[in-house]
Amino acid sequence: STKISPPTKRSRPTKAAKGTKGQQHQCKTCDHAPFKDAAALQRHNASTHTRAFVCVFAFAGCTSTFASKNEWKRHVSSQHLNLSAWVCELQACSKVLTTPKSGGPQTKGSEFNRKDLFIQHLRRMHAPFAVKRMQKKNPEWEEKLKELAMSCLKVKRQAPSRLQCPAPACGTIFEGSSCWDDRMEHVGKHLEKAAGSSAEIRQESDGLLVQWAVREGIVESKGGNGYRLCGSGRE
Numbered sequence: 001s002t003k004i005s006p007p008t009k010r011s012r013p014t015k016a017a018k019g020t021k022g023q024q025h026q027c028k029t030c031d032h033a034p035f036k037d038a039a040a041l042q043r044h045n046a047s048t049h050t051r052a053f054v055c056v057f058a059f060a061g062c063t064s065t066f067a068s069k070n071e072w073k074r075h076v077s078s079q080h081l082n083l084s085a086w087v088c089e090l091q092a093c094s095k096v097l098t099t100p101k102s103g104g105p106q107t108k109g110s111e112f113n114r115k116d117l118f119i120q121h122l123r124r125m126h127a128p129f130a131v132k133r134m135q136k137k138n139p140e141w142e143e144k145l146k147e148l149a150m151s152c153l154k155v156k157r158q159a160p161s162r163l164q165c166p167a168p169a170c171g172t173i174f175e176g177s178s179c180w181d182d183r184m185e186h187v188g189k190h191l192e193k194a195a196g197s198s199a200e201i202r203q204e205s206d207g208l209l210v211q212w213a214v215r216e217g218i219v220e221s222k223g224g225n226g227y228r229l230c231g232s233g234r235e
Helices: 038-049 069-081 091-095 115-126 129-133 139-151 179-194 207-215
Strands: 084-088 110-112 153-155 162-164 173-175 219-221 227-229
Touching: 069 179, 084 115, 091 115, 110 115, 115 139, 139 153, 162 179, 162 207, 173 179, 207 219, 207 227
Parallel strands: none
Antiparallel strands: 084 110, 084 153, 162 173, 219 227
Protein backbone atom coordinates (compact mmCIF):
# COMPACT_ATOMS: atom_id res chain seq x y z
CA SER A 1 0.00 0.00 0.00
CA THR A 2 1.10 3.52 -0.74
CA LYS A 3 2.14 5.60 2.26
CA ILE A 4 0.66 9.04 2.45
CA SER A 5 3.07 11.62 3.79
CA PRO A 6 1.67 14.03 6.36
CA PRO A 7 1.12 17.54 5.06
CA THR A 8 4.14 19.78 5.57
CA LYS A 9 3.73 22.82 7.75
CA ARG A 10 4.18 26.13 6.07
CA SER A 11 6.98 28.05 7.62
CA ARG A 12 5.92 31.46 8.81
CA PRO A 13 8.02 34.39 7.69
CA THR A 14 10.22 35.50 10.54
CA LYS A 15 9.80 39.04 11.77
CA ALA A 16 12.77 41.31 11.59
CA ALA A 17 14.40 41.70 14.92
CA LYS A 18 13.12 44.71 16.75
CA GLY A 19 15.43 47.62 16.39
CA THR A 20 17.21 46.33 13.27
CA LYS A 21 16.11 49.35 11.29
CA GLY A 22 17.46 51.70 13.94
CA GLN A 23 20.79 49.89 14.03
CA GLN A 24 21.38 50.91 10.43
CA HIS A 25 21.90 54.42 11.79
CA GLN A 26 24.45 53.68 14.47
CA CYS A 27 27.15 56.23 15.24
CA LYS A 28 30.56 54.85 14.24
CA THR A 29 32.41 57.17 16.60
CA CYS A 30 30.67 56.60 19.94
CA ASP A 31 28.32 54.10 21.59
CA HIS A 32 25.24 56.32 21.45
CA ALA A 33 21.94 54.46 21.07
CA PRO A 34 20.89 53.88 17.43
CA PHE A 35 19.18 56.79 15.69
CA LYS A 36 15.76 56.53 14.07
CA ASP A 37 16.90 57.92 10.73
CA ALA A 38 19.91 59.24 8.84
CA ALA A 39 18.97 62.86 9.52
CA ALA A 40 19.09 62.32 13.29
CA LEU A 41 22.49 60.65 12.99
CA GLN A 42 23.76 63.53 10.87
CA ARG A 43 22.63 66.05 13.48
CA HIS A 44 24.36 64.02 16.18
CA ASN A 45 27.64 63.91 14.26
CA ALA A 46 27.50 67.63 13.51
CA SER A 47 26.88 68.63 17.12
CA THR A 48 29.04 66.03 18.87
CA HIS A 49 31.88 64.91 16.65
CA THR A 50 32.40 67.59 14.01
CA ARG A 51 34.30 70.51 15.49
CA ALA A 52 34.40 72.54 12.32
CA PHE A 53 34.98 75.88 13.99
CA VAL A 54 38.72 76.28 14.52
CA CYS A 55 39.86 79.31 16.51
CA VAL A 56 40.68 82.32 14.36
CA PHE A 57 44.05 82.50 16.10
CA ALA A 58 45.04 78.87 15.52
CA PHE A 59 47.91 80.20 13.41
CA ALA A 60 49.32 81.75 16.60
CA GLY A 61 49.00 78.61 18.71
CA CYS A 62 45.41 78.45 20.00
CA THR A 63 44.22 74.84 19.80
CA SER A 64 40.54 75.43 20.62
CA THR A 65 37.91 74.00 18.27
CA PHE A 66 34.13 74.11 18.53
CA ALA A 67 31.08 72.30 17.22
CA SER A 68 28.90 75.38 17.78
CA LYS A 69 29.37 78.59 15.83
CA ASN A 70 28.13 80.67 18.76
CA GLU A 71 30.64 79.08 21.14
CA TRP A 72 33.37 79.72 18.57
CA LYS A 73 32.43 83.39 18.30
CA ARG A 74 32.26 83.80 22.07
CA HIS A 75 35.66 82.17 22.55
CA VAL A 76 37.40 84.42 20.03
CA SER A 77 35.71 87.52 21.40
CA SER A 78 36.31 86.88 25.11
CA GLN A 79 39.66 85.08 25.00
CA HIS A 80 41.49 86.92 22.24
CA LEU A 81 39.87 90.15 21.06
CA ASN A 82 39.01 91.59 24.48
CA LEU A 83 37.48 94.69 22.95
CA SER A 84 35.85 95.53 26.26
CA ALA A 85 35.62 94.33 29.85
CA TRP A 86 33.47 94.87 32.92
CA VAL A 87 35.50 96.03 35.91
CA CYS A 88 34.10 95.73 39.43
CA GLU A 89 35.52 98.12 42.02
CA LEU A 90 32.84 97.56 44.67
CA GLN A 91 33.87 96.82 48.26
CA ALA A 92 36.82 94.37 48.42
CA CYS A 93 37.12 94.32 44.62
CA SER A 94 38.59 97.83 44.76
CA LYS A 95 41.76 96.32 46.25
CA VAL A 96 42.19 93.69 43.53
CA LEU A 97 44.94 94.29 40.95
CA THR A 98 44.38 92.78 37.51
CA THR A 99 47.10 92.21 34.91
CA PRO A 100 45.83 92.81 31.34
CA LYS A 101 46.01 89.78 29.03
CA SER A 102 48.08 91.71 26.53
CA GLY A 103 50.52 92.80 29.23
CA GLY A 104 51.06 96.32 30.49
CA PRO A 105 50.43 97.92 33.89
CA GLN A 106 48.02 96.38 36.37
CA THR A 107 44.59 97.91 36.79
CA LYS A 108 42.44 98.16 39.89
CA GLY A 109 39.31 96.03 40.22
CA SER A 110 38.06 92.55 39.33
CA GLU A 111 37.84 92.25 35.55
CA PHE A 112 35.36 90.16 33.57
CA ASN A 113 35.47 89.64 29.82
CA ARG A 114 31.79 88.70 29.61
CA LYS A 115 28.76 90.59 30.83
CA ASP A 116 26.99 87.48 32.13
CA LEU A 117 29.98 86.58 34.31
CA PHE A 118 30.11 90.13 35.64
CA ILE A 119 26.41 90.02 36.59
CA GLN A 120 26.87 86.62 38.25
CA HIS A 121 29.72 88.09 40.28
CA LEU A 122 27.58 91.02 41.43
CA ARG A 123 24.73 88.74 42.47
CA ARG A 124 27.04 86.41 44.39
CA MET A 125 29.45 88.89 45.99
CA HIS A 126 27.76 92.27 46.22
CA ALA A 127 24.01 91.75 46.53
CA PRO A 128 22.62 93.29 49.77
CA PHE A 129 21.85 90.72 52.46
CA ALA A 130 18.13 91.51 52.29
CA VAL A 131 18.13 90.80 48.55
CA LYS A 132 19.93 87.47 49.00
CA ARG A 133 17.30 86.36 51.50
CA MET A 134 14.46 87.01 49.08
CA GLN A 135 13.17 84.11 47.02
CA LYS A 136 12.31 86.35 44.09
CA LYS A 137 14.03 89.14 42.20
CA ASN A 138 14.17 92.58 43.74
CA PRO A 139 13.20 95.25 41.16
CA GLU A 140 15.48 97.90 42.68
CA TRP A 141 18.48 95.56 42.72
CA GLU A 142 17.80 94.41 39.16
CA GLU A 143 17.77 98.05 38.04
CA LYS A 144 21.03 98.61 39.92
CA LEU A 145 22.59 95.67 38.07
CA LYS A 146 21.68 97.25 34.73
CA GLU A 147 23.24 100.55 35.79
CA LEU A 148 26.44 98.82 36.92
CA ALA A 149 26.64 96.85 33.68
CA MET A 150 26.73 100.17 31.82
CA SER A 151 28.94 102.20 34.17
CA CYS A 152 31.52 99.44 34.70
CA LEU A 153 32.01 98.69 31.01
CA LYS A 154 35.51 99.69 29.87
CA VAL A 155 36.60 99.83 26.23
CA LYS A 156 40.02 98.16 25.93
CA ARG A 157 40.68 98.33 22.20
CA GLN A 158 38.91 99.25 18.98
CA ALA A 159 37.72 96.51 16.65
CA PRO A 160 39.32 96.33 13.20
CA SER A 161 37.61 98.42 10.53
CA ARG A 162 38.81 96.54 7.45
CA LEU A 163 39.35 92.80 6.99
CA GLN A 164 39.14 90.22 4.24
CA CYS A 165 37.94 86.64 3.91
CA PRO A 166 40.76 84.08 4.27
CA ALA A 167 38.96 81.38 2.27
CA PRO A 168 40.68 80.51 -1.02
CA ALA A 169 39.22 82.27 -4.07
CA CYS A 170 36.69 84.25 -2.02
CA GLY A 171 38.23 87.69 -1.61
CA THR A 172 35.29 89.32 0.20
CA ILE A 173 36.26 92.56 1.96
CA PHE A 174 34.62 93.71 5.20
CA GLU A 175 34.59 97.34 6.27
CA GLY A 176 32.97 99.59 8.84
CA SER A 177 31.78 99.27 12.41
CA SER A 178 30.31 95.78 11.86
CA CYS A 179 33.44 94.56 10.08
CA TRP A 180 34.43 91.94 12.66
CA ASP A 181 30.94 90.51 13.19
CA ASP A 182 30.32 90.34 9.43
CA ARG A 183 33.61 88.54 8.87
CA MET A 184 32.95 85.98 11.62
CA GLU A 185 29.50 85.16 10.25
CA HIS A 186 30.83 84.91 6.70
CA VAL A 187 33.88 82.79 7.55
CA GLY A 188 31.69 80.59 9.76
CA LYS A 189 29.73 79.54 6.68
CA HIS A 190 32.97 78.63 4.89
CA LEU A 191 34.04 76.50 7.86
CA GLU A 192 30.69 74.70 7.91
CA LYS A 193 31.02 73.84 4.21
CA ALA A 194 34.63 72.73 4.64
CA ALA A 195 33.85 70.41 7.58
CA GLY A 196 34.78 66.82 6.83
CA SER A 197 36.64 67.72 3.64
CA SER A 198 40.30 68.31 2.88
CA ALA A 199 39.67 72.01 2.34
CA GLU A 200 41.61 74.24 4.73
CA ILE A 201 40.95 77.85 5.64
CA ARG A 202 44.06 79.58 6.91
CA GLN A 203 43.13 82.69 8.88
CA GLU A 204 46.63 84.12 8.48
CA SER A 205 45.87 84.48 4.77
CA ASP A 206 44.04 87.62 5.83
CA GLY A 207 47.00 89.98 6.08
CA LEU A 208 44.77 92.74 7.42
CA LEU A 209 43.80 90.55 10.40
CA VAL A 210 47.41 89.67 11.17
CA GLN A 211 48.54 93.31 10.97
CA TRP A 212 45.75 94.43 13.30
CA ALA A 213 46.39 91.60 15.79
CA VAL A 214 50.12 92.42 15.93
CA ARG A 215 49.44 96.13 16.33
CA GLU A 216 46.97 95.47 19.16
CA GLY A 217 49.29 93.10 21.01
CA ILE A 218 47.14 89.99 20.49
CA VAL A 219 49.81 88.06 18.57
CA GLU A 220 53.51 88.60 18.00
CA SER A 221 55.97 87.46 15.36
CA LYS A 222 58.33 84.59 16.13
CA GLY A 223 61.11 86.18 14.11
CA GLY A 224 59.99 85.14 10.66
CA ASN A 225 58.83 81.72 11.85
CA GLY A 226 55.11 82.33 12.26
CA TYR A 227 53.23 83.93 15.15
CA ARG A 228 52.37 83.26 18.78
CA LEU A 229 49.76 84.59 21.17
CA CYS A 230 50.83 87.39 23.48
CA GLY A 231 50.62 87.33 27.27
CA SER A 232 48.02 85.15 28.99
CA GLY A 233 46.10 84.79 25.74
CA ARG A 234 48.29 81.75 25.05
CA GLU A 235 46.26 78.55 25.08
